[in-house]
Amino acid sequence: MAVEEKVDLDDVRKEEILALDAKVASNNLFEFLGVPSGASADEVRAAFREASRKFHPDKYFGKNLGSFRGKLDRIFKRLVEANQTLSDPEKREVYLAANPFVRAAARATTNTNAAFKPEARTETEEARDSERRQRLARHPYLAKATKVQEYLSKAKEHVGRQEYSQAVTHLNNAAQIDPLHAEVKAMMIEVRKGADLVRSESSFKHALEALNRGDEELALQALKTAVNANPLNFKAAHKTSMLLERRGDAREAASFALKAVEAAPRNVEFRVHLARLLGEAGMKAMAKKHFDEAVRIDPDHPEVKKHGKKLWPF
Amino acid sequence: MAEREPVIGIDLGTTNSVVATVQSGAPLVIRGRSGSNLMPSVIALARSGKLLVGQIAKRQAITNPTDTVYASKRLIGRKFSSQQMQEALKGLPYVIEPGEHDDIKVKLGDKQYSLPELSGLVLRELKLDAEAHFGRTVKKAIITVPAYFNDGQRQATKDAGRIAGLEVLRIINEPTAAALAYGFGKNINGKIAVFDLGGGTFDISVMEIGNGVFDVIATGGDTFLGGEDFDNAVIEWLAADFEKEHGITLKKDRMALQRLKDAAEKAKIELSTARETQVNLPFISTPTGGGSALHLQKTLTRDKLEQLTATLVERTITLCEQVLTEAKVKPVDLREMILVGGMTRMPRVQESVKAYFRRDPCKGVHPEEVVALGAAVQAEALTNEASDVVLLDVTPQSLGVAIAGGYVRRLIPKNTTVPTSVTEVFNTSRDNQTTVKIMVLQGESDVAHQNELLGEFILTGLRLAKRGEVEIDVIFDINSEGLVSVAARDRETGQQQSIQVTASGGLTQDELKKILEDQADLMLEARVEEEVKTKRLELKSLMNEVGELMPQLQQATQGSEFGQDALGKALKALEQARLAGESAELKKVTDSIDTLTRTVSLFRGVLQRIGR
Structure with a gap:
């Protein structure tokens, strides 16, 4: 080793x-x-x-x-x-x-x-532009491209309103006409990520509701989905870690605590939690490092003070 | 615990050199045995055949112009055929000849010296000064170079250190060293600029200091812009005037040239404090057709000097503008402005700098000593664990390779923090191309030949394929000293080739080796005792190792003829080693080490094959 x-x-x-x-x-x-x-x-x-x-x-x-x-x-x-x-x-x-x-x-x-924010433009510019576009769109060679552009702009509108599933539909249509279109491909990736972010948030909400109902199993599943969809959803990661710890799975709890810290490196509470879990798992050096980091970020944080005595000295 | 081994920092300057160290936590300049902090970087061959270095060499320069070498730093690591060099040659009283590799050799008496050898003499003198100060041998040193020095010049400087018997821990940049000395022991946070106008070179660096981290943001300069050029401007003026009056070209007469140089430097220095000065050179020349000797007598005013050197000062400011732009820093963003180098004493330089940076330069540093002090600080930081200093220096010039069509593909842009490495994929440019030549270049031009060629190597045995199908990884690496190494690898076959880019204008490995061997007996004498001591320890551990391996081998090769033979020989070698260890003769000890090393590797090989 x-x-x-x-x-x-x-x-x-x-x-x-x-x-x-x-x-x-x-x-x-x-x-x-x-x-x-x-x-x-x-x-x-x-x-x-x-x-x-x-x-x-x-x-x-x-x-x-x-x-x-x-x-x-x-x-x-x-x-x-x-x-x-x-x-x-x-x-x-x-x-x-x-x-x-x-x-x-x-x-x-x-x-x-x-x-995705369109630049501010003057009215005359806008008018001239749209006239030119329409004229070009009538050209048979350009019809295909115009169609793709239409789908693309619709998709962009939906993205602007964070309606990712509708955006995906439009992009799929565009991709069928021109599967090699670079902007469509790039946007598809963006939108999928965006959809993931939204999914992460909604899964997190579901999880909280399930917890309120006392259904830990379902909550845990929803939380993991939330973290998977967006590794930067630190709230979900932290919650998952807490839940896992309560259920006695310290190892996995630590791995989610680490995800929470990675997603929100300046959050003292998360760090202290991670340090505690690592300490319990016997990884003293790592635990100390994270606790030190927490102390460095905010020595007066109540969590630091609360756990300081228990965790110190290593 | 034994006292720590002393480490020194050396500012190997164009006109003067300084050596410093850190003692009881504070950097200090080591005063030379001649009683001065500054040692002239001058080497001379006296009529007696003795080599003179420093003050004593400088003093006899006027009577011995052809055998006195000054400003050798301007030549180090350069190519004889380069245009800059050809220009510079015209104004030198000593004799320069081309070496085997388009490098530069200086002729003193009937012997040729390479530049690293000459600089090595200066370094050796400083080493002796330091040894006199400490009362013990000094081996470890950091040597500074101008930030704008290229790879070849850095390599050559390092070679000089090795020739002087120094272990060069690191080559560091002069402006960075100055900043280190400036920031030493202070808690400084903010951006600073270092304006370093020395005897031969000009550097400007912008860096940010915070929590002991010295982060160079951008650096630039000119290795042919310094006090020497100011002197030359004055020499030109004096000589041109004399020629107009008497029709005699003084610069052709080496003795006269040396006197002119001396007088020009003196006048320039005096004008930093006085408004005007007299240049008085009696009997400077005798007319060829006979007649009475001619004298040179002129008044030089400060205004005239400023007029003569105005373009030089302007160039420094232009370079400042460039570097500040690259660093994306405005003069007002700077917290401090540090002046380094003797030339910054000139009032006109100070005024220009003040006008451009819109502030008074920092008063707390000694312009001629600060670089050596900084080198000492860094030497301390490297060897002392407790130190909290980190140096993030940058590469001053872009690095790239020549590509088809005579262009450059830049791989590492200038002002990249070092150490760094970059891998880039290249393709063959012709069908069935089986070899590629990789030319490593340093410089900012897009056209290959306008850059400095650091070195070239050839990768052979590529597979036959259409153009563009064979892919070659080229890996560039720049270490903390700004030294470059390059490797190339055929992606398909994995075939590799690498070079530590040797200065094509400097010494080859063989040449350096030869010089080191020529001086081997000299160096050995001073350290023979210490060496025997360490070698004996090495021998002892080898003896133990053989002792441990023997029973294992005995078991493994039981009864076989080979085993008996090998064991017998090993026993004999051990006995010899024991005797050698007692004898304290270096030759015997090293011979025994060789024998035992072979024995150990043989034993290991046998055991491994048997599967132990």
């Missing part, structure tokens, strides 16, 4: 390195830097600096790191890449275009649908 390898590193750092190294291949650079998806360039740069205090190879100059040396190099180079990509507007746009899932997650956190 890599954690047991004898090198000049303490256990916490080893675990951190292993955890981050596992994420090197992941496409979500925001997640890799430990910032919320869609974080601003300044946040990204700050997170990169903070991470470099831990993971810059120079911090371990001349040390025996064994297999961790390679991992550390890999991690730092990936951090550089993440910072370079996300703090430059142009590169960030290219990256987001290539990774629609990340873009959707970024939207979900920043709550903007900027890409």
Whole structure:
């Protein structure tokens, strides 16, 4: 086991390195830097600096790191890449275009649908444009394209109102006419993500209702659906974790608690909960790390104070 | 616990060099044995055949112009045939010849010296100063280079360190070092700019400091813009005037040129405080047709100097604008502005900088010592665990490979934080292409030949296929020192090739090895005792290992002829090793280490094959 390898590193750092190294291949650079998806360039740069205090190879100059040396190099180079990509507007746009899932997650956190908002235009522009479109639409070669555009614009309207299932119908129609249409394909992915977000929310609601009725089994299923549909639904993840813990399944509870923390890294309550679960599962070093993080974020938080005595010292 | 091994930081400058260290938690400059903090980076061959370095070399320059080398930093890691070099050659009194690899050799007496050798002499002198200060051997050092130095110049500087017998922990950038010294022990958060106008080079860096992290945002500069160019402007003016008056070209006379240079530098320095100064060079020349000797006597005012050097100052400001734009920083966003390098003492430079940055430069740093101090701080940070300093430096120039059509495909843009690596896929450009030549370039031009060629290598044995079907991964890697290595791999066959890009204008591995071997007996003498000590420890652990392996092997090869033979030999080797360990003779000890290493690997191989 890599954690047991004898090198000049303490256990916490080893675990951190292993955890981050596992994420090197992941496409979500925001997640890799430990910032919320869609974080601003300044946040990204700050997170990169903070991470470099831990993971810059120079911090371990001349040390025996064994297999961790390679991992550390890999991690730092990936951090550089993440910072370079996300703090430059142009590169960030290219990256987001290539990774629609990340873009959707970024939207979900920043709550903007900027890409779908039509730009404000003057009336004459609008009139001239529509006249031109109609004239072109009558041309037989363009009829097909026009039809696709119609479906697309309808789909966009529905997306604007967050009616994703209707949007999917229109997009399917468009895809039947022109299966290779790039915008349709891209939007299909977006819409599916959007639909997932909505589904996640409604599943979460169902779960709460089921809980009120006392039907834990159904609630648990609905909660898991909610988390699966949107991994960033931290409320659902946290609730799932609490429910699982109550039902005595500490291992799975911890994994959902981790999801909650990943989705909302600055939430102290979630972190303390995770730390507690990890501590009970015997993963002392990880538990300590998360508790320390919670203390760092808000030392005066009631949860921190409440559990501080129980969890400290490790 | 034994006292920690001393580490030093060295500012290897164009005109002057400085060595510093961190002692009791504070960086300090080590005063040279000659009593001065600054050592001139001058090397000379005296008539007696002795090599002189530093103050003593500088002092005799006027009487010995052809055998005195100054500003060698301007030549290091460059190619003889480059245009910049050909320009520079015209103004040098000492003799330069091309080396085997289009590198530069300096002729002193009847011997040729490479640039790393010459810089190595300066470094060795500084090493000795440091050893006198500590009273013990000093091996570990950080050496600074201008941020805008390319890979070849960095490699060559590192070679110089090795030739001087130093273990170069790291090459770091001068402006970054200055910022480290400036930020040392203070809790600073914010963006700063470092304006470094030294003897030969100009650098401008913008960085952000926060919580001990020094994050370079952008850097730029010119490796041919410094005090030397200011001196040359004055020399040109003096010589042109003299020629007009007497019809004699002073620059052709090496002795006169050296005196002019000396006088120009002195006048320039004086004009930083005075409004005007006298240049007085009696008996500077004798007319060829006979007649009385000619004297050069002129008044140089500060205004005149500023007029002569106005374009140089302008260039620094243009570069500042460029770098600030790249960093997306406005002068008002800066918290502090640090001036580094002797040339920043010139009032005109200070005024221009003040006007552009709209603020007074930081007063708290010594422009000539701050870089060495910063190097010492970083050396301390690397070797001392308790240190909280992290340096995020960037690559000053873009890196790319030449692609078909004579263009460049850029892989790592400039101002990328190092260490970094990038993999990019390339295709063959012709049908049935079985080899590709990969040319590694550094620079900002889209046209290949306008960039600096760092090195080239050839990947052979590609499979036969239509153009574009064979895919080649090219992996670029830049380490924390800004040194580049490149690997290429055929995706299909997995065939690999890699190079540590050696400066095509510097030394090859073999040449460096030869120089190191030539000096081996010199270096060995100083450290022979220590070396024997460590080698003996190594020998002892090998003896233990063999001892442990022997019973296992005995069991595994029971009775076989081979086993008996091998064990007999091993026993003999162990006995020899024991004797060698007692003898304390380096040669014997290393020989025994070799024998035992072979024995261990043989035993291991046998045991593995038997399946233990």
